[in-house]
Amino acid sequence: MRLADRHRVAFSALARTPLRTAMLLLATAIGVAAVLMLTALGEAARGYIADEFQSLGTDLLVVLPGRTETSGAGAGMMSGATPRDITLDDARALLRSSAIAAVAPLVVGESPVSVGSLERDVTIMGTTASYAAIRRWTMASGEFLPDVDMDRESPVCVIGDTIGRELFRGEPPVGRWLRVGDRRCRVAGLLARQGVSVMVDVDTVVMIPVAMAQSLFDSAGLFRVLIQARSRDVMPAARRFVLDTFRERHHGEEDVTVITQDAVLKTFDGILGALTMALAGIAAVSLLVAGVLIMNVMLVAVSQRTQEIGLLKALGARRSQVLALFLTEALYLALLGAFAGLLLGFAGVWLLGSLYPDFTFHPPLWAVAGAVLTSMACGMLFGILPARRASRLDPVAALARR
Amino acid sequence: MWPTVSPQSRSSPSADGAAILRLEQLTRTFAVGDQFVRALDGVDLQVAAGEYISLMGPSGSGKSTLLNILGLLDRPTSGEYWLAGEQTSTMSDDRLADTRQREIGFVFQFFHLIHRMTAVENVELPMMLAGVPPAERRARAREVLQRMGLEARINHRSSQLSGGERQRVAIARAVVMQPKILLADEPTGNLDSVSGGEVIRIVEALHEEGLTLIVVTHDQALGSRAHRRLLMRDGRIVQDVSG
Numbered sequence: 001m002r003l004a005d006r007h008r009v010a011f012s013a014l015a016r017t018p019l020r021t022a023m024l025l026l027a028t029a030i031g032v033a034a035v036l037m038l039t040a041l042g043e044a045a046r047g048y049i050a051d052e053f054q055s056l057g058t059d060l061l062v063v064l065p066g067r068t069e070t071s072g073a074g075a076g077m078m079s080g081a082t083p084r085d086i087t088l089d090d091a092r093a094l095l096r097s098s099a100i101a102a103v104a105p106l107v108v109g110e111s112p113v114s115v116g117s118l119e120r121d122v123t124i125m126g127t128t129a130s131y132a133a134i135r136r137w138t139m140a141s142g143e144f145l146p147d148v149d150m151d152r153e154s155p156v157c158v159i160g161d162t163i164g165r166e167l168f169r170g171e172p173p174v175g176r177w178l179r180v181g182d183r184r185c186r187v188a189g190l191l192a193r194q195g196v197s198v199m200v201d202v203d204t205v206v207m208i209p210v211a212m213a214q215s216l217f218d219s220a221g222l223f224r225v226l227i228q229a230r231s232r233d234v235m236p237a238a239r240r241f242v243l244d245t246f247r248e249r250h251h252g253e254e255d256v257t258v259i260t261q262d263a264v265l266k267t268f269d270g271i272l273g274a275l276t277m278a279l280a281g282i283a284a285v286s287l288l289v290a291g292v293l294i295m296n297v298m299l300v301a302v303s304q305r306t307q308e309i310g311l312l313k314a315l316g317a318r319r320s321q322v323l324a325l326f327l328t329e330a331l332y333l334a335l336l337g338a339f340a341g342l343l344l345g346f347a348g349v350w351l352l353g354s355l356y357p358d359f360t361f362h363p364p365l366w367a368v369a370g371a372v373l374t375s376m377a378c379g380m381l382f383g384i385l386p387a388r389r390a391s392r393l394d395p396v397a398a399l400a401r402r
Numbered sequence: 403m404w405p406t407v408s409p410q411s412r413s414s415p416s417a418d419g420a421a422i423l424r425l426e427q428l429t430r431t432f433a434v435g436d437q438f439v440r441a442l443d444g445v446d447l448q449v450a451a452g453e454y455i456s457l458m459g460p461s462g463s464g465k466s467t468l469l470n471i472l473g474l475l476d477r478p479t480s481g482e483y484w485l486a487g488e489q490t491s492t493m494s495d496d497r498l499a500d501t502r503q504r505e506i507g508f509v510f511q512f513f514h515l516i517h518r519m520t521a522v523e524n525v526e527l528p529m530m531l532a533g534v535p536p537a538e539r540r541a542r543a544r545e546v547l548q549r550m551g552l553e554a555r556i557n558h559r560s561s562q563l564s565g566g567e568r569q570r571v572a573i574a575r576a577v578v579m580q581p582k583i584l585l586a587d588e589p590t591g592n593l594d595s596v597s598g599g600e601v602i603r604i605v606e607a608l609h610e611e612g613l614t615l616i617v618v619t620h621d622q623a624l625g626s627r628a629h630r631r632l633l634m635r636d637g638r639i640v641q642d643v644s645g
Contacts (some may be wrong), residue, residue: 001530002533002535005530005536008531307514312527312531313529316499316500316503318534
């Protein structure tokens with residue numbers, strides 16, 4: 001039997017029962033579309049996180065007190081021992097390296113902030129002028145903290161967009177005074193609106209000089225030190241310098257942790273990559289279900305076409321020819337279903353993209369190829385049983401069936 | 403191009419001519435529940451090329467079982483069957499299928515046409531299985547259908563044809579591969595007398611051209627037209643009359 005004839009016969013058999021064929025195609029299509037859409041979702045999450053970290057800059061090092069901190073709570077906190085503080089002098093010492101471009105110490109706390117009778121509790125970030133450059137923040141108006149010595153407590157502050165609107169009620173805040181705890185400071189600048197960045201809502205913070213924050217919260221230690229290396233290439237050198245400096249200054253003890261953006265990014269990437277795979281796996285189950293459906297319907301088709309199969313055998317069809325005919329049908333179902341699934345899936349991905357424009361939805365190529373191949377493999381695998389049954393029918397019994 | 407036959411098969415056949423079929427002590431046993439039923443019980447038969455044979459007998463006498471074995475649709479339980487000098491018991495399933503395709507044409511009581519196909523497509527079916535190119539098989543199918551007087555019905559679906567027309571399409575399908583043997587199982591059993599007569603005229607014309615014809619029938623009138631008449635009872639051939 002010629003290949004073209006085999007395809008024609010298989011196709012005409014499917015076309016004869018359009019509703020049943022359409023249902024089977026839909027089942028396969030939903031499976032393929034699910035793989036595409038779910039992996040696109042997973043990839044979108046991964047891309048989003050990667051972008052967030054990218055916005056921090058890939059040449060960034062973060063120093064935190066205590067060794068090997070893996071969560072918000074330091075190792076010291078967990079064991080009850082307090083690690084040695086990182087001081088402003090420590091931070092200043094880091095600037096000696098040629099591999100380091102900028103250093104921004106950071107103190108974080110909560111404090112009431114008020115203007116006249118309006119007051120709210122606000123996240124206070126104490127830092128220096130370098131911080132805006134390292135985080136690549138831009139100003140809506142005014143300027144960031146002044147570039148003066150770290151120790152100096154200039155009475156100035158920079159506020160987020162929401163704080164500006166809420167406390168100054170639409171009045172331009174730059175040049176006005178506000179009260180932070182028991183101190184007064186003049187608003188030097190208003191941050192451009194940027195929403196949540198790396199888990200912090202930038203629009204609701206007030207930034208003050210680091211020395212002022214230290215005396216406000218009565219703490220000599222720094223929460224973090226952000227360090228910008230001169231380039232990505234000198235990151236290892238910068239990291240080594242940081243560790244050496246702290247060991248030297250802390251009496252030979254390596255009691256700080258240095259995190260690079262790359263390492264954090266890699267961790268997230270790994271987790272979200274696994275999530276994508278898990279989603280793909282779940283979606284693949286629906287492809288299996290579609291395969292079982294194909295098998296079911298093909299079995300029904302074989303029993304409905306028993307007489308026809310008997311006739312083909314009487315006319316000289318070999319077992320292998322009957323087998324090939326039914327397998328071709330199953331393959332057609334899987335292939336057409338996969339194609340419909342691709343259309344459906346890409347339409348769904350496009351819809352997701354237009355509903356959530358902040359995310360980039362793109363099903364990964366491996367998922368597209370994997371979905372199509374899995375659906376074909378399912379079609380073949382589940383097509384074999386009915387096809388074998390058809391090929392083994394006894395022609396006499398098959399023809400006798402009325 | 404129409405069934406090419408050798409000069410000797412065109413000549414009047416006789417039992418001592420070249421045997422196209424030979425059966426020796428053929429039995430066929432079926433399991434029915436926990437019992438065995440002997441549908442064929444030691445059948446010996448020799449058929450020469452070009453013979454016209456009717457196979458008659460009461461229901462359950464083994465006619466259809468014998469026809470199925472002759473057509474290689476079924477295998478005997480014991481005994482030997484030579485087809486055109488070849489022992490069939492040693493043939494593989496594929497070989498049986500190929501031999502069936504080449505040597506044997508079937509005509510059934512219930513036509514067994516595929517309804518979704520047109521007359522010409524039904525006739526093309528065995529050629530399609532044999533891998534004949536589309537243009538060639540279409541031409542051959544048309545030619546055979548014309549000979550059956552169906553030129554006006556070539557593109558009708560089988561559901562649009564009368565019983566007699568359907569059987570003529572089925573005959574066209576049976577002979578389009580130019581087989582040596584035509585096996586007909588109650589070919590007129592489902593037709594009125596006019597259509598039945600037409601079908602008989604056609605198969606006899608084919609026989610005239612050299613085809614070996616074996617007809618299973620209950621119809622005494624049809625059976626008596628054959629040159630050799632076999633009567634079966636309880637799985638045996640009890641009467642074999644020629645002339």
